[in-house]
Amino acid sequence: MQEITGEQHVFAAARHIMKALGATKNLSEDLRKILKDLDSHLSTMTTVTEGKGGGLIEIEQRLKYAERKVLSWELNQSMIWDSGPREASEFLGAVNEVETLTKSLRGSSMNANRKQKEIFNRAESILQMAMSRLEEELIHILVQHKQYLEPECMSFRSYGEDVVYDESFVSLDDQSVEDASHRNSSGNHSEVYIVDLVHPHIIPDVNAIANAMFASNYGHEFCLAFIGVRKDALDEYLVVLEMEKLSIEDVMKMEWISFNNEIRKWVQAVKIIIKVYLSSEKEFCDKILGNFSSVNLYCFVEISKASMLCLLNFGEAISMGPIRPEKLFRLLDMYEVLAELLLNVNELYSGETGSFIRNEFQKLLWRLGDTAKATFLEFQNAIASNESLCPFPKGGIHHLTRYVMNYVKTLTEYVDTLNVLLKDLDAADDSNLVIEPENGQNIPSIFCPMACHLRSITCTLESNLKKKGKLYKDYSLQHIFMMNNVHYMVQKVKGSKLRLFFGDEWIRKHIGKYQQHATSYERATWSSVLSLLRDDGNSSPISKATVKERCRGFSTAFEEVYKIQTQWSIPDLHLREDLRIANSLKVIHAYRTFIGRISAHISDKYIKYSVADLENFLLDFFEGSPKSLRNSCRR
The missing domain is CATH 1.20.1310.30 (5 helical Cullin repeat like)
Structure with missing residues (x-):
């Protein structure tokens, strides 16, 4: 009897404290709900403690009421939350009642009589039934009300056209x-x-x-x-x-x-x-x-x-x-x-619970970086090992040149990433130290790791092109081929972000290279042809037979050059015009001087082509379509 009285004092004191807390004006709604639930729980505990008879009857009545509410939905095919907020609230109230009674009965079950244990087991069964129903309701609500975002509405970085290799x-x-x-x-x-x-x-x-x-x-x-x-x-x-x-x-x-x-x-x-x-x-x-x-x-x-x-x-x-x-x-x-x-993933998967995903994500980042770095280096090896068995048609711009220059041009879009990946490879080379741009501007430097590798790649390309150029039997065509390809490289660098990585010195050097090839072409093509037009330097008059022979020899030689070099191609319009002008200056000047010197010695009928004819013929050079003057006569 004394023990029960002590418990009653504890319950009374607890309820007094809760009443005092409930009178506080600044309580949040959540805290008020907690106090209300606790008051209900204490009330039930008091009833159980006091009730050897009447108390259990009251608990059983409360349990029956909650049970009817739970069981009423067991036979109902509709979903509780679809039936309206009132039904959902009443069901949750019944669940809360059963949960409160179950906890209270569990707390006093050690000294409980048979009737009390029966009520406890019954409450547990009802609670389990209610939880099963809540689980179904949860699944239904989440499935019925899920929403999808449309991928088309995401305005993330858009990647360009494919770069395809074969x-x-x-x-x-x-x-x-x-x-x-x-x-x-x-x-x-x-x-x-x-x-x-x-x-x-x-x-x-x-x-x-x-x-x-x-x-x-x-x-x-x-x-x-x-x-x-x-x-x-x-x-x-x-x-x-x-x-x-x-x-x-x-x-x-x-x-x-x-x-x-x-x-x-x-x-x-x-x-x-x-x-x-x-x-x-x-x-x-x-x-x-x-x-x-x-x-x-x-x-x-x-x-x-x-x-x-x-x-x-x-x-x-x-x-x-x-x-x-x-x-x-x-x-x-x-x-x-x-x-x-990476930062987003670290924030999403924080702590020990998310460590596995964080670590796997980081490992993949490292692996992809290593693979990208190895692929970049393999690209240069592929250029060096690319072999040709036959000379490239017409001496034009080789596919390898186009591919490599367009490839490296696209790489400039990844400068920050490649500088990170290639940094370690260049660390041992003092010439590759990165120099920070002035005024704090984030401008790519010709000294950054990627720039050093790009220049190395074009150097490998040039070496390969020299080998391909030697496949031409015609020495003049070797120079046309090299001129075309080096000029293409220069234009790609000058007209894109590559200029920031190659620098003006590289551009000047390679302009000099293709100009030297143009000069070498002129020398190889016209030296022997124009030698037929030179004055021997003798003071004695030149014989008519010699003049006729030189006219025939020059016409034949020019026709052969015309037949061959109209097949050759200089794709760049400005470069083609520049070389035509250079040819014209060299050939027309020599031919006009020759005609002026011999016109007094032979009739015009022995001069197959006029100066105007040659000027027009030279305009046909480097078009990439073969032509012939063998059967032509003076215009």
């Missing part, structure tokens, strides 16, 4: 690289975009279910249901983004077009998933599970882990593939997007 270096043209160079950045790299993945109006309902289930020690069941629904929603969204679950073997077997398309989709999907979807999912988890911090991050990680690992496994497969130059731009895209998202 063994003959013929697939990268000037137009495609112009398109590929327009890569736009989307502002703050760590910025996230929060959207509603479920309709906002259901958040209070989900919170109410969470509070009821956690209060009844069914938090684990809530988490399993919550994780399952949200995980399925993320899987469905990956399908919307057209991301297939591919094995490493699947990726390895892909043709280049499919491979390239999958990487493009992956880059876009990773940005949307991390910057938008998972950031929004994390905020949703915070709203629902913020009061249960011990499980909040766990649920988020479990929701997203499988999908994140699927995305990371694709990147892993890419990094494991063979090293080929055509992959470099896609590898750099993948590396850049992971580097950009």
Whole structure:
């Protein structure tokens, strides 16, 4: 009897304290609710303690009322929350009543009689039934009210046209690289975009279910249901983004077009998933599970882990593939997007719970960086090893030259990334030290790691072109070929960001190179031909027969040059005109002088071509279409 009186004093004191707290004006709504629930719990405990008979009857009546409310929905096919807020509130009230009674009965079950134990077991059964129903309601609400964002509305960086490589270096043209160079950045790299993945109006309902289930020690069941629904929603969204679950073997077997398309989709999907979807999912988890911090991050990680690992496994497969130059731009895209998202991932997957995803993400970033670096270096090896068995037609711009210069031009769009990746390779070379631009401007320097490698690549290209030039039997055509290709290199550097990496000194040096090839061409082509027009220096009159022979010899030699060099090609209009003018100055001056010197000795009929004829003929040179003067006569 004394023990019971002591418990009654404790309950009375506790209720007095709660009453005093309840009178405080500055209490929040959440705290008032807690005090109300605690008062109800103490009331039940008092009833149990006092009631050897009447108290248990009151508890049983309260339990029956709550039981009727719970059981009424067991036979009802409709969903509680679809039936309106009143029904949902009444059901939650019944659940709260059962939960309160169960806890109170559990607290006194050690000394309970048979009747009290029966009521306790009955309350436990009703509570389990109610929790099962709340789990169904939770799943229904989350599924019915999920929302998807449209991928088209995301304005992230857009990547340019593809840079495609093959063994003959013929697939990268000037137009495609112009398109590929327009890569736009989307502002703050760590910025996230929060959207509603479920309709906002259901958040209070989900919170109410969470509070009821956690209060009844069914938090684990809530988490399993919550994780399952949200995980399925993320899987469905990956399908919307057209991301297939591919094995490493699947990726390895892909043709280049499919491979390239999958990487493009992956880059876009990773940005949307991390910057938008998972950031929004994390905020949703915070709203629902913020009061249960011990499980909040766990649920988020479990929701997203499988999908994140699927995305990371694709990147892993890419990094494991063979090293080929055509992959470099896609590898750099993948590396850049992971580097950009690293801070976001560290924030999303904080603490020990998220450490596995953080570590896997960081490992993939390192692997892609190593693979991109190896691919960059392999590109130079591929240039050096590219061999030709036959001379390039017409002495024009070789496919290798176009490919390499357009390739390195596109690389300038990745200068920051490549400087990071190539920095260690250049650290031992003092000539490659980076010099900071003046006035704090972030301008690419000719001394940065990437610039040193680009100049090395073009040096390798020049060496290869010299070998290809030697395949021509005609010495003049060797110089036309080298002039065309070095001129193309200079124009690519002068007309793009490459100028910042190569510098004016490189440009001046290579302008001198192609001009020297032009001079060497003139000498090789015209020295022997124009020697027929020179004055021997003898004071004695030249014989008519000698004059006729020289006229015939010059005409024949010029016709041969004309036949051959009209087939040759100088694609650049200005370069072609410059060389035609140089030819004209050299040939026409010598021919006009010769005609003036011999006109008094022979008749015009022995002079096959006039000065005007030669001027017109020289305009046909380097058009790339063969012509002949063999059967022509004087115009």
